[in-house]
Amino acid sequence: MSAVLDNPIHDEHEHHGPPKGIARWLFTTNHKDIGSMYLWFSFAMFLIGGCMALTIRAELFQPGLQLVEPEFFNQMTTMHGLIMVFGAVMPAFVGLANWLIPMMVGAPDMALPRMNNWSFWILPFAFGLLLSTLFMEGGGPNFGWTFYAPLSTTYAPDTVTYFIFGVHMMGISSIMGAINVVATILNMRAPGMTLMKMPLFVWTWLITAFLLIAVMPVLAGVVTMMLMDVHFGTSFFDAAGGGDPVLFQHVFWFFGHPEVYIMILPAFGVVSQIIPTFSRKPLFGYHSMVYAVASIAILSFIVWAHHMFTVGMPLFGELFFMYATMLIAVPTGVKVFNWVTTMFRGSLTFEAPMLFSIAFVILFTIGGFSGLMLAIAPSDFQYHDTYFVVAHFHYVLVPGAIFGIFAAVYYWLPKWCGNMYSETLAKWHFWMSFVGMNLAFFPMHFLGLAGMPRRIPDYALQFADFNSISSVGAFTFGATQLLFLYLVIQAIRSGKPATDQVWEGAEGLEWTIPSPAPYHTFSTPPEIK
Amino acid sequence: MSAESSYYVPAQSRWPIIASIGLFMTAVGAANIINAGSANESTGMSWLVFLTGAFMMAYMLFGWFGHVISESREGLYSAQMDRSFRWGMSWFIFSEVMFFAAFFGALFYVRVLSVPWLGGEGANASTGELLWPGFEATWPLMANPNPELYPGPKALIDPWHLPLLNTVLLVASSVTVTFAHHALKEGKRNALKMWLIATIVLGCVFLFFQGEEYVEAYNDLDLTLESGIYGTTFFLLTGFHGAHVTLGTLMLIIMYFRIRKGHFDKDNHFAFEATSWYWHFVDVVWLGLFFMVYIL
Numbered sequence: 001m002s003a004v005l006d007n008p009i010h011d012e013h014e015h016h017g018p019p020k021g022i023a024r025w026l027f028t029t030n031h032k033d034i035g036s037m038y039l040w041f042s043f044a045m046f047l048i049g050g051c052m053a054l055t056i057r058a059e060l061f062q063p064g065l066q067l068v069e070p071e072f073f074n075q076m077t078t079m080h081g082l083i084m085v086f087g088a089v090m091p092a093f094v095g096l097a098n099w100l101i102p103m104m105v106g107a108p109d110m111a112l113p114r115m116n117n118w119s120f121w122i123l124p125f126a127f128g129l130l131l132s133t134l135f136m137e138g139g140g141p142n143f144g145w146t147f148y149a150p151l152s153t154t155y156a157p158d159t160v161t162y163f164i165f166g167v168h169m170m171g172i173s174s175i176m177g178a179i180n181v182v183a184t185i186l187n188m189r190a191p192g193m194t195l196m197k198m199p200l201f202v203w204t205w206l207i208t209a210f211l212l213i214a215v216m217p218v219l220a221g222v223v224t225m226m227l228m229d230v231h232f233g234t235s236f237f238d239a240a241g242g243g244d245p246v247l248f249q250h251v252f253w254f255f256g257h258p259e260v261y262i263m264i265l266p267a268f269g270v271v272s273q274i275i276p277t278f279s280r281k282p283l284f285g286y287h288s289m290v291y292a293v294a295s296i297a298i299l300s301f302i303v304w305a306h307h308m309f310t311v312g313m314p315l316f317g318e319l320f321f322m323y324a325t326m327l328i329a330v331p332t333g334v335k336v337f338n339w340v341t342t343m344f345r346g347s348l349t350f351e352a353p354m355l356f357s358i359a360f361v362i363l364f365t366i367g368g369f370s371g372l373m374l375a376i377a378p379s380d381f382q383y384h385d386t387y388f389v390v391a392h393f394h395y396v397l398v399p400g401a402i403f404g405i406f407a408a409v410y411y412w413l414p415k416w417c418g419n420m421y422s423e424t425l426a427k428w429h430f431w432m433s434f435v436g437m438n439l440a441f442f443p444m445h446f447l448g449l450a451g452m453p454r455r456i457p458d459y460a461l462q463f464a465d466f467n468s469i470s471s472v473g474a475f476t477f478g479a480t481q482l483l484f485l486y487l488v489i490q491a492i493r494s495g496k497p498a499t500d501q502v503w504e505g506a507e508g509l510e511w512t513i514p515s516p517a518p519y520h521t522f523s524t525p526p527e528i529k
Numbered sequence: 530m531s532a533e534s535s536y537y538v539p540a541q542s543r544w545p546i547i548a549s550i551g552l553f554m555t556a557v558g559a560a561n562i563i564n565a566g567s568a569n570e571s572t573g574m575s576w577l578v579f580l581t582g583a584f585m586m587a588y589m590l591f592g593w594f595g596h597v598i599s600e601s602r603e604g605l606y607s608a609q610m611d612r613s614f615r616w617g618m619s620w621f622i623f624s625e626v627m628f629f630a631a632f633f634g635a636l637f638y639v640r641v642l643s644v645p646w647l648g649g650e651g652a653n654a655s656t657g658e659l660l661w662p663g664f665e666a667t668w669p670l671m672a673n674p675n676p677e678l679y680p681g682p683k684a685l686i687d688p689w690h691l692p693l694l695n696t697v698l699l700v701a702s703s704v705t706v707t708f709a710h711h712a713l714k715e716g717k718r719n720a721l722k723m724w725l726i727a728t729i730v731l732g733c734v735f736l737f738f739q740g741e742e743y744v745e746a747y748n749d750l751d752l753t754l755e756s757g758i759y760g761t762t763f764f765l766l767t768g769f770h771g772a773h774v775t776l777g778t779l780m781l782i783i784m785y786f787r788i789r790k791g792h793f794d795k796d797n798h799f800a801f802e803a804t805s806w807y808w809h810f811v812d813v814v815w816l817g818l819f820f821m822v823y824i825l
Binding site (some may be wrong): 222 | 564629
């Protein structure tokens with residue numbers, strides 16, 4: 001049972017180590033422990049979701065049905081998306097937030113440490129529930145990660161009920177996590193740490209948390225509507241009762257578009273920390289970076305219907321959502337410009353965090369450009385639901401969100417565990433990931449433009465070559481992640497001890513404390529000049 | 530923000546993991562009950578799981594909040610901690626606002642766009658001709674596009690009877706809870722208890738009339754969840770609002786018992802304030818409902 005560890009007025013718990021055994025992890029209120037649990041959990045989900053992706057790519061290696069039934073293929077595409085979005089990317093960023101935000105703003109912990117523990121421990125149960133549907137009668141969710149009605153209502157397997165409750169649990173976890181982040185950033189900054197002195201990672205997370213609190217309840221609303229339609233006879237998504245299946249898409253994407261920025265904004269923050277360090281120059285245009293992130297977040301609320309250009313909207317809707325979407329290119333362009341300008345005439349070195357960050361800037365920009373192509377409503381009629389869309393969002397999520405997470409892990413791992421990772425292995429990891437990922441996703445652009453539809457287990461013969469290349473790339477990328485696992489464990493176990501500063505050019509409060517970071521940091525707030 | 534006293538970082542706690550297990554069992558139990566109910570299978574075991582989970586959640590809420598209350602009364606919390614709670618509660622209420630926004634959004638969408646389109650209006654004229662040519666778009670929607678599948682309601686709730694009364698009750702309860710707050714700040718404990726009881730009674734009467742209204746809707750008006758999009762939006766919006774009033778009333782009742790035990794003073798009563806924030810929030814949602822669902 002919890003009690004006051006020691007006199008909170010003094011700094012004695014600086015020397016207080018963590019309790020031993022499983023109890024440490026189940027009952028913890030320590031932001032570093034919780035951050036580590038989030039990161040390990042998200043990596044486990046990344047591997048599970050990755051195996052599903054490899055099942056998909058194995059089936060698509062050549063035309064015809066080889067390995068799996070179409071029904072199971074649909075379950076794989078659905079679960080791969082859900083697991084990667086809600087289980088891998090989002091918890092990884094929450095883990096980074098837990099580890100870094102208190103250290104960056106000079107706080108002793110997150111604002112509400114017990115709720116922080118609850119936010120994490122909901123997740124293993126939620127994903128246990130979601131994954132268990134694969135073994136139930138009728139199979140798991142098979143309607144795509146976007147679960148459009150009526151496929152997810154009238155025609156759904158019985159397990160949709162478990163899916164709905166699983167999503168509710170993830171939503172509760174995310175909302176509480178986000179409230180904690182906002183309260184920490186707004187209330188726990190050390191004296192002198194004004195808002196415009198905060199590191200950009202903190203800024204991007206503040207805005208991300210706002211987006212989470214705003215849209216996760218809308219997701220809860222839409223799955224509740226599904227539940228009512230499936231089991232209680234309502235007609236939200238049934239035109240026979242005066243509802244509309246298109247209503248589902250509107251509500252879903254009102255959640256869904258801010259959601260995709262939830263998955264990228266913290267990565268913007270990460271590379272905005274890393275690029276200045278390895279350029280040995282301050283970040284170019286700090287203020288414009290903050291305003292750009294805020295603009296992107298605000299715009300994300302008024303662009304949702306660009307996911308549904310072909311659904312039959314009035315012309316005015318098509319035009320409004322097209323132009324609003326294109327506007328997002330402006331703040332995004334500001335960010336890319338600032339990252340490049342930060343590197344311009346800097347004293348660059350290319351350690352693993354920097355390699356991943358540079359790849360992020362280049363490849364995310366490619367994903368951004370294909371996004372602009374998709375934003376053009378008349379052309380989207382051609383691309384819609386093809387592999388071009390798959391290529392687009394994998395370019396923003398894999399070298400965007402995931403490379404951002406890799407960069408962050410390499411950059412801060414020495415601070416977390418006190419040891420350096422092997423730079424040689426990390427470079428292998430980078431180059432194999434880089435090559436594998438481009439091999440997997442670049443051909444998908446061509447497949448999509450040539451008309452190959454997404455979420456299909458079989459395809460016409462003319463798509464065979466690009467598909468086999470793509471599968472080779474996917475397996476390369478997937479296998480490389482085992483190397484990442486190995487090198488992280490190796491660093492924790494037997495890496496060379498890191499200095500407190502770790503990186504020559506690194507700035508920020510987290511580099512002023514010892515490596516590894518003590519169990520409790522900043523029990524007395526530091527003074528920021 | 531100052532370093533006047535250091536922030537209280539709690540030691541280990543078993544409540545979050547109890548909460549996670551409880552939430553999991555509640556969710557699994559509820560999903561099992563709903564699935565078995567739809568398939569007409571027995572739900573005995575599922576109820577056991579559900580109730581065990583719900584009991585764990587209740588136990589956890591009492592234990593966790595009880596723990597926070599005792600920490601607060603021991604004086605472990607600084608002014609900074611108080612601000613954390615304030616931010617936490619404000620953003621929680623904002624998330625609730627967004628939850629209702631999803632359902633209000635659905636209501637506006639069907640009223641302004643999809644029902645008129647089904648009736649053949651606008652750029653989607655052929656929708657009406659191809660699907661249900663005889664369908665006429667009206668709001669409130671009394672005859673659904675497919676009346677065999679979704680028989681429409683016979684009549685609707687008259688906004689100028691129970692709903693008007695409920696509006697008066699709920700607005701009055703927002704006033705009484707504010708009087709209670711002022712009494713608390715002025716140290717008038719008896720007035721505080723009286724106004725708080727008045728608020729609780731108003732909340733309970735509101736819920737009673739809301740139940741009355743549902744009985745009338747189901748028994749006399751054929752206005753049900755199954756009666757098409759009007760019934761769908763009506764019951765989901767008023768139902769979730771009613772659930773929130775129930776929660777708010779429970780919170781007020783707990784505040785009453787805490788006050789009877791002598792908790793809170795004029796400077797230190799955030800739990801009471803948070804409850805009254807929540808109460809004002811459900812009041813505002815009701816005003817939205819009264820205008821958008823009942824009257825217009």
